[in-house]
Amino acid sequence: MLRPLALCLLLVAVATVVVVDCAVLTENGMPILWLQTAGQLTDLPIQNDVLVPNPWHYLHCMSLYRLIIAATDPYMGSMGTNANDSPIWGLPLLLGWELTSGRLADPTGASTCGAETGDRMCISTQSWWACVNYYFSVIPFLSAAQQGFFGESVPVQMQVPEGVADYCTTYADCATRFPDLMAKWDAFYQGLKAANVSDASDVEKKDHILGLYWDAHQSSMAASASCSARKASYSATEVGFADSWQNSADFIAAVNFQSNIERSLMFMSPLPSRVLKEGDRAPHIADLSAEENHTLYIFSWMRSMNTILGGTMTRLWRSAMCSIATREKGRALLEQVLLNPGFSTSTFLSLITATASGC
Template sequence: MLRLLVLGLVLACAVSLSSSAVILENGAPILWAQTASQVTELPVHDGILLPDPWNYLHRMSLYRLMIAATDPFMGSMGTNTPSWGIRWDIRTPHPGGRLADPTGATTCGLEITLFLCHHTNICNLNNNEYDHFVLFIMYVQMQVPAGVQDYCTTYADCKAKYPDAMSKWDAFFQGLKTTSESLLPDDVKKDTILGVYWDAQMASTYASAACNARQSHYSSVEVSFAQSWLNSAEYVAAARFQANMEKALLFLSPLPSRILQEGDSAPNIVGLTAEENHTLYIFSWMKTIDSGTLLRLWKGAMCSVNTRQKGAQVLEQLLLNPSFATSTFLSIITEMTTSC
């Protein structure tokens, strides 16, 4: 039943935004009104849905369909369901931003009129095409640009290449239906749904390691940021963070508005805002002090619905509030661990 329900559904790739750019139009992602409201509006070839994941409108159309189909199961999430912010795919026409072709071979991402352009070499931390493909191909076949060999394009292909990630996304959709129909309290339903979501999300994130080959197009500072961001994602996942529209916008703004270059060193990167510098510094700090111990301590503290809710609040403070001391973060983790 659920497989029929989620025909053609997707979760969009993560794309970071400029803090100075317009993020929404009339309360929705840019060009949302131009996306497809029916599966039949997507490209079809020989009876097979064939959207192009490099095409912003195609990708957002699939995202819109996913939201519409899963909304009936999202009552426990409140009015701002996690679908809106869960993948942060709200792209803006920000010239020279994080969507620019890192090779410089094209003008992709450099002109406002070309912000829909999405070059296959773009593969920074927030724009991992493997995330697209592992999530998109539940019931469609993906177009792939000529010369690109390293992407799966069908459900069977991705299932063979990434069995763990695909199994966990299957479990997410099935768990969404089962949990929504249960007699559990809403806060437990919400926590359970977010748990299976983050299991799947992290599996597909790490299934996309083949994109690492494209990291040669980026500076060592940008690559380090990508690694730091992945490390921080482990904390977010363990807290089962609800990335709804409101929260997504809060966390999008302080992400760096451009690709990082050699010599950039947070919190003193020229051209970035104080908020962007702070976020970069915190990501780096978390990765530097970690060595696995802090993350294990954090995961151990995320042992109940209550501690996970508190953990999400603590992460929000750490990333968004410059006056929130890192020492406070460490002491709170220790206190939370003792309550488990």
């Protein structure tokens, strides 16, 4: 079980990384407070032989990722030779950014959950970002347990705060409420096992595994529509960014992006380091870096263009990513448009059209 002394040390550690000029995603090359999380199942609470993690405690939630990555790494050989090449690394990095940017705190102000003046390890059930994260942490963990990645017959039931009833807590409960979502994560884990004994090349295995991963990822994104009511507690600017962030995932997923630590940091580091307020207008937000401003501007442009075109840009992009070769080109193109301020958005549109015509 996570010890009180460790928690006290963590609060000091968090305090040293919260006030920053840009998004903080790592400590010593790992997700925020990674080394303070559970390294094995028995480090998490157990009641009556049932594992009962608390996904509304930052360390417990981050522990879910650490345990998933450790259990699936033996099946990730096609991803590369580095220890941090699993695509799952993008999820704990995102959770760390949500912590340091204040997005896991109670946006209503009704409690100090997650606030700098309150319990920093508390994840608010009222946070839209935390609600969305539930579908990217709890659901994958329950699926991994069901598929035997933590050993045979490991019963799991997530803790839930008193008075909160709109979150599923067990595999059976979640599979009943979100059958398509759970089926996608089950397919990902089953695909990992199948790839491990397949005669396909590592290039083919890698692309197939990433395809299954992003199918599950986007299914979690779709299921998180149930979180929409929580957006009412944020500024219109933050809501616009949240919508743009979700829209960007369509483009990233289509290229089977390998969201390992190195590549995830490249795309996540320019994310805004605080919750956006009314009046924030990228690319002219004075207390955010040029990189953060550029990312906010491009995210907004991509969503606006896709809306103006009636979703054509997303559909064209997906159709263009029709092979391993075009997906590789797509990844390079995304890197240019998102990270290179000098890259023309009109060039992005013309390259999408040209690539799609070759499929």
